[in-house]
Amino acid sequence: MTAHLTDLRRDVEDFLYREAKMLDEQRYDEWLALFTADVRYWMPITETREVRQPRDHVPGEWALMEEDSRFLAKRMERLAGGLAHSEQPRSRTRRFISNVLVTPGPDDDLVAESNFIVFQSRRANSEQFFVGSRRDRILTSAEGWKIAERTVLLDHRVLPRAISIFF
């Protein structure tokens, strides 16, 4: 691997770690600012299929999340409003990001693939892990990096709990 790519991966890791820290510390306004205005945030449903009959995630089928920046902002507004009972009080979360791979794009952009484990602890003893991978397209302009596309693939067929946190 060239020195350039190693440096780039370090920068991407740094970006993703800082993003994870924002979410763990519930700094949602800062987190929202990481996305472009026309971001496509997609978390499709994972299925269990026969080995010989694999089925890809199909864009246009209904998904766990299929958001634009407007609704991501609405979700943050909801959390701030005091009536979002599923996060009132807030969950404690801890995100672990790893296996980062970077593919530079043709322009000022790149594709970052990563794995995650997110621990969620709610109220007294409601605890679960969410495990999966992400594929982000990141615009790397001089004014600051922005996520233009995010695909989240959860490895769970049956989610341990309804989702009230972000990936």
Place this chain on the structure above:
Amino acid sequence: MTSISERPVDAAAAGLHDLVKPDEGVVSRTVFIDEAIYRTELDRIFTKTWLFIGHESQLRAPGDYLTNFMGEDPVIATRGADGGIRVMLNSCAHRGMAVCTTDAGTSKFFRCPYHGWTYSNNGDLIGVPRADTVYNGELDKSRLGLKAVPRVEIYKGFIFANWDEDAIPLVDYLGADQLWYLDLAFEAPLGGLEVIGPTMKFRIKANWKLAAENFAGDDYHVLYTHGSAFQIGFLPDYDLLADYIANFDHGHGMGDISKPGRAYQNDVGMAQFLGPEAIEYVAAVRERLQARVSPLQAEMHGLGEGNIFPNLSWIKFGVFHVFGLFQWHPKGPGEMEVWQTAFFDSGAPQSIKDFARTQMSQENAAAGIFGQDDGENFEQITESARGFVSQTRDFNYAMGLGHEGEIQEEGYPGRLGPHFSEQNHRNFYRYWLELMTTPGEQK
């Protein structure tokens, strides 16, 4: 000294009639956590009622199959070479292994991973490795097929099954009054309803009945549980959305029923916001409804949400809303697995399909802003049933008691009630009690 106990805690000693008193608006917390009552539910409710299995659009071609649950029993539904749909227990007749471990697919046969016993997709045992030698040719394969669910019936594409051979027909169980409303969801689509993606699945550590009774017509909770949706402008003023709830025989109930014309006006308003294609779509659906259902049904235009007893809930507001099904699969008294399937009009313009699909994900789904808050409530209510003293304090379902039957809307079938009433909960538990106190023969 007065006892803090209003009722003895000993559930085993108390009869179900002491625990559940629908006519007094009282249900003991015990029925939400007791293991013996739960086992009785699996027998007397889940083997006696019509349970949702899937939709014909999921089994289009011979060989297509899907898996589901009936109570805690795993089942496979298949479309056979003859085109017929069958539902059978997903459990090898030899030693019980699941013979199918995937969500859906296409196969002419199912082979048990343990010893390789093989079943055709109509459930017949067609292959037993070395049967001639290890069983001395004496194995009667004809008696060792997958156990078939004896009754399978379809209403407008929706497949239901029932373990009770003597069950009344599906349409009678659903009932003409309830179908008068539900038919709006089935008749409005220009191209028919189709499944729009995989089934969404998640767990809630709560008793299944809490979700079922909620959808049966607990519109009262929307005001506060879903207060955040109003706060961020996701929903209009709730009083502008709907007027009534209604319940039906066999424990079914629904909420968010609107007066004639209201739902159509809401859709017209939404269409103006969405654009010309949406305006045309509302007009096309209205025309179709006027041709296919009664004038009053067409005027009613939109539905609401409801629960088909025991554990199949549905949601369907105006024409821009998907038809969503929720199965609250019981997983022990204190846990359920939610299976959510979404349907939409195959004949709608792509822009409307896109809107309806994303709106449902954001609204009433695993990561939607409604679903997560409901789950939180159901979990904490179930937890509240475990305390010793807590258990002496019955849950209260008294809203509207003594005022049932006071609401009428000319031509609307079912037992109507005001938007905020617990009459539908009482109806749910009345039928629950009837089934739970009716002994059946062992399956």
